[in-house]
Amino acid sequence: xxxxxxxxxxxxxxxxxxxxxxxxxxxxxxxxxxxxxxxxxxxxxxxxxxxxxxxxxxxxxxxxxxxxxxxxxxxxxxxxxxxxxxxxxxxxxxxxxxxxxxxxxxxxxxxxxxxxxxxxxxxxxxxxxxxxxxxxxxxxxxxxxxxxxxxxxxxxxxxxxxxxxxxxxxxxxxxxxxxxxxxxxxxxxxxxxxxxxxxxxxxxxxxxxxxxxxxxxxxxx
Numbered sequence: 001x002x003x004x005x006x007x008x009x010x011x012x013x014x015x016x017x018x019x020x021x022x023x024x025x026x027x028x029x030x031x032x033x034x035x036x037x038x039x040x041x042x043x044x045x046x047x048x049x050x051x052x053x054x055x056x057x058x059x060x061x062x063x064x065x066x067x068x069x070x071x072x073x074x075x076x077x078x079x080x081x082x083x084x085x086x087x088x089x090x091x092x093x094x095x096x097x098x099x100x101x102x103x104x105x106x107x108x109x110x111x112x113x114x115x116x117x118x119x120x121x122x123x124x125x126x127x128x129x130x131x132x133x134x135x136x137x138x139x140x141x142x143x144x145x146x147x148x149x150x151x152x153x154x155x156x157x158x159x160x161x162x163x164x165x166x167x168x169x170x171x172x173x174x175x176x177x178x179x180x181x182x183x184x185x186x187x188x189x190x191x192x193x194x195x196x197x198x199x200x201x202x203x204x205x206x207x208x209x210x211x212x213x214x215x216x217x218x219x220x221x
Contacts, residue, residue, distance in 0.1 A: 007057070008058065009052065009058050011052060013065070013143035014143075016073055019038060020141045022034065024140075024141040028138020028140070028220065030079075030132070032076075032083055032084075033083075035080055039080065045073060049102075050102075052066065054067070054103060059146060060120070061147070064122060064125065064144070064146075065149050067112065067116055067117050069144050071112050072128075072129060074100045075132050078109070086218060087218055087219055088131055089217045093108075096108050109131075113125075113129060117129065118183070123183070123186040123196070124153040124157045127153070127156045127160045127179075132220055133217045133220055134216040135213075135215045136220065137159075138156075138220075158201070162200075169203050170203075171204075172208050172209065173209045174197070174209070176210060180193065190210075194208065
């Protein structure tokens with residue numbers, strides 16, 4: 001695995017970082033009206049993202065941070081272009097319309113997640129990308145950064161698993177987010193999935209019954 005230290009490119013996400021600190025609280029709720037007032041700053045960051053051409057000379061951490069921030073920033077952009085809205089699901093083609101320019105191609109949110117991020121074999125991306133909904137992992141109020149990505153991924157994964165509104169974890173029965181159902185392959189066998197949940201929740205689980213919670217697609221504002 002490449003490291004950030006030998007990456008030929010270190011992406012500057014400071015514009016996005018400033019916007020997140022200003023318009024997202026610690027619980028991950030988003031002030032979309034505030035973002036709308038800072039539309040020019042968001043557009044500037046989106047232009048910054050477009051100026052980069054991610055490739056194999058980048059470290060794995062830089063690539064992951066770039067794609068995660070791109071997904072999150074363009075999700076906010078999508079909401080702003082359709083604001084006010086009660087849910088991302090009310091937006092026609094929200095996950096299938098290609099509107100994200102990356103290195104000469106146009107990607108949809110779905111293709112960025114399924115065709116790029118998931119293929120990087122890092123299941124914790126599911127707790128870093130945010131689909132603007134209540135049941136999603138929270139939108140972190142700082143940008144992802146290649147230099148500290150491992151620490152950030154650990155923290156957001158633990159925070160999501162330990163949030164009783166997102167997952168209920170007990171020794172013999174667990175109620176999980178549907179993220180673990182929809183993207184089950186990313187977490188391996190049932191035994192591997194349980195081991196992953198035990199690791200990040202801090203609760204030792206031995207073959208518990210697994211059920212899944214309903215997903216709340218209401219806007220995260």
